[in-house]
Amino acid sequence: MNEFIDRVKFRVNIAGEALAIAVVQDYRTLEVLMVAFMNRNALEETLETEKMTYFSTSRERIWIKGETSGNFQKVKEVKIDCDGDALLFKVEQKRAACHKGYYSCFFRTYENGKVKLTGERIFDDQRVYGDKNDSNST
Amino acid sequence: MNEFIDRVKFRVNIAGEALAIAVVQDYRTLEVLMVAFMNRNALEETLETEKMTYFSTSRERIWIKGETSGNFQKVKEVKIDCDGDALLFKVEQKRAACHKGYYSCFFRTYENGKVKLTGERIFDDQRVYGDKNDSNST
Numbered sequence: 001m002n003e004f005i006d007r008v009k010f011r012v013n014i015a016g017e018a019l020a021i022a023v024v025q026d027y028r029t030l031e032v033l034m035v036a037f038m039n040r041n042a043l044e045e046t047l048e049t050e051k052m053t054y055f056s057t058s059r060e061r062i063w064i065k066g067e068t069s070g071n072f073q074k075v076k077e078v079k080i081d082c083d084g085d086a087l088l089f090k091v092e093q094k095r096a097a098c099h100k101g102y103y104s105c106f107f108r109t110y111e112n113g114k115v116k117l118t119g120e121r122i123f124d125d126q127r128v129y130g131d132k133n134d135s136n137s138t
Numbered sequence: 139m140n141e142f143i144d145r146v147k148f149r150v151n152i153a154g155e156a157l158a159i160a161v162v163q164d165y166r167t168l169e170v171l172m173v174a175f176m177n178r179n180a181l182e183e184t185l186e187t188e189k190m191t192y193f194s195t196s197r198e199r200i201w202i203k204g205e206t207s208g209n210f211q212k213v214k215e216v217k218i219d220c221d222g223d224a225l226l227f228k229v230e231q232k233r234a235a236c237h238k239g240y241y242s243c244f245f246r247t248y249e250n251g252k253v254k255l256t257g258e259r260i261f262d263d264q265r266v267y268g269d270k271n272d273s274n275s276t
Contacts, residue, residue: 001251003251003252003253004248004251004252004253007246007253011152012150012152013151013152014149014150014151021159021173023161023170023173025168025170029168030163030167030168030169031168032161032163032170032226034219034224035159035161035219035223035224047248077247077248078247078248079244079245079246079247079248079256080244080246080248080253081172081173081243081244081246082236082237082238082240082243082245083243085173086173086243086244088170088244098220099220100220102220105219105220105221105224106217106218106219106224106226107217107220108145108217108218108219109215109216109217110142110185110215110216110217110218113139113141113142114141114142115141115142115145115218118217
């Protein structure tokens with residue numbers, strides 16, 4: 001595991017943390033579900049537990065995706081890019097990825113100069129998160 | 139166009155620039171090709187020209203993908219994520235995306251604790267870039 005982790009360049013600095021970018025794809029459809037950050041600890045947890053675990057730049061702590069919502073992401077494949085600062089995960093997504101209730105966080109599309117809602121809404125975010133849904137905590 | 143750009147949060151700070159994350163997918167196969175950064179100017183250029191244009195954090199300037207190699211990326215679809223700091227582009231990729239000669243920059247996979255070469259090599263990077271191939275300039 002360390003052979004892999006040692007190649008990762010945690011070069012994005014936010015909230016005093018050295019972070020790598022994590023891109024997450026549905027392993028069946030290849031739809032991109034979300035983009036988030038990992039510090040070294042979050043990556044270690046992800047590889048060990050096979051549950052996607054990130055560093056939240058708003059809460060400034062590690063979080064397991066799904067710890068509030070139950071919408072866990074099981075790791076199916078892990079890749080690293082040429083310069084080592086971005087990771088690509090294929091996952092099995094429980095219910096939906098986005099804290100706004102959409103299957104993917106990319107539910108808005110640029111069309112003819114405007115923003116169009118194009119994503120599939122799966123659940124009511126207010127019911128799942130209640131008042132806690134003020135950040136991208138999911 | 140501005141209605142879209144105004145929703146983007148350029149919140150990653152590298153090399154004195156405010157940047158958003160750009161994830162790039164092949165529009166036919168949905169393979170993730172690369173991850174890079176855009177400042178506001180790079181995003182404007184990308185939307186106007188329909189050629190993927192980034193901000194290089196190593197060279198600290200805007201660059202059109204393919205300006206050296208000819209491996210341009212034609213924009214097919216543009217999405218924005220829920221918190222506005224990540225953009226997702228579907229593109230038509232000329233030849234290959236990675237400056238190392240692979241179709242995707244994600245040519246290495248984590249397998250049983252080790253790193254395995256799994257990508258498809260399309261061209262000889264030394265022939266295309268020569269000595270310039272010391273950064274991810276492509």
